[in-house]
Amino acid sequence: MATSLAQAIAGARRELAAAGVASPDADAALLAAHALGLSRGETEAKAILGAPEPAGYRELVARRVRREPLQHITGRAPFRQLDLAVGPGVFVPRPETELLVQLALDHARQWREHGEVHPAVVDLGSGSGAIALAVATEDPACRVTAVEREPEALRWTRQNLAGSRVRLLECDYRDVTVEGSGRFCVVVTNPPYVPVGEVPGDPEVRDYDPPTALYGGDESGMLFPAAAMDTALRLLRPGGSFVMEHAESQVETVADALSRRGFVDVQCHRDLTDRPRATTAFLPGERD
Incomplete structure (x- = not known):
């Protein structure tokens, strides 16, 4: 007797739960x-x-049982209003990172209230292009630039940004050309920040996310976040804002690093799970 769809989904739920998948019910349904x-x-x-x-459902479930990310299996990742293409070589955007988009949008709106018709926003280390494309989609008045250097990630950046108004710079964000100096209203970034040596426990992260998108370059995990701060100093207009994701354990370190660089009004923001997720700060000066 043939297996029904309902029976197959129920069996998949049991297999995924036994394999330690965090959301077996949702994953079983989404794979179907x-x-x-x-x-x-x-x-x-x-x-x-x-x-x-x-046909093929059991093979999809078997891949998920091996802890291959759901987004790699389907090739898609939802992010705010977007449905992004993702796969090997690019960091899968997380729901928690949607907070950065909202903060960037809020700060861009403040610039418009001060008379800036088209606030310039740059996303450093754009990866899939999630943050940049979300900002450009939800606030068409913004002039958005995405910066990405990794060849494997750029495959996905280009695909997701194709046909959009987002400008893509294919370079290290530490080397953004001088044309951008002092012209951006908002710099937003989700840099690699996991301390070297602290290997993530989830196989989906540990075995599939690219190391270049995870590890922050040293034992504190702050080498690349600090580089993003330095780049922001160069790119921001007076009164411009910096928005960065970081680890819970880095809240004080990030605040201190920003203050030492002369940023003001440093503030930590919590995500939907009530965890410290991002910090914002402003470059001193009057908005012109």
Whole structure:
């Protein structure tokens, strides 16, 4: 007797839970939707109506049991209003990072309230292009630049930014050309910040996210975040803002590093899980 879609999803839930997957119910349903080429709601409706198990579903579940990221299997990652292409070689954007987009949008809006019609925003180390594209999509008045250097990540950056208004600079964010100096209203970044030697426990992160997008360059994890701060000093207009994600353990270190560089109004922000996730700071001076 053929296995029904509902039976297949129920079995997948059990397998994924036994493998330690954090969200077995959602993943089982989303993999079924991917196999069918339907939305999750449409898939659930077909399961209720007694549809059969789709071809290839068990292979998809087996990949997830091996802890391959769901986003690598489906090739897609939701992020705010976006559906991004992702895969090997690029950091999978996290829901927690959506906070950075909101902070950047809020600061860009403040610039418009001061008369800046098209606030310039730059995303350092853009990876999939998630932050840059989200800002450009949700606030079309912003002039957004994305900076990315890693060849494997750039494959995905280019794909996601194709057809958008986001300008892509293919270089190290420490080497952004002088044309950008002193012209940006907002600098936003989610740099690598995991301390070297602190290997993430989740296989999806440890074994699949590119090390260049994870590790912060030294035992404190602050080498690349500090470089982003230095770049922001050069790129920001007077009164411009810096928005950066970091680890919970780095809140005080980040605040001290920003203050030492002359940034003011340094403030930590919590994400939807109430964890310290990002810090904002401003370059001194009047907005002109």
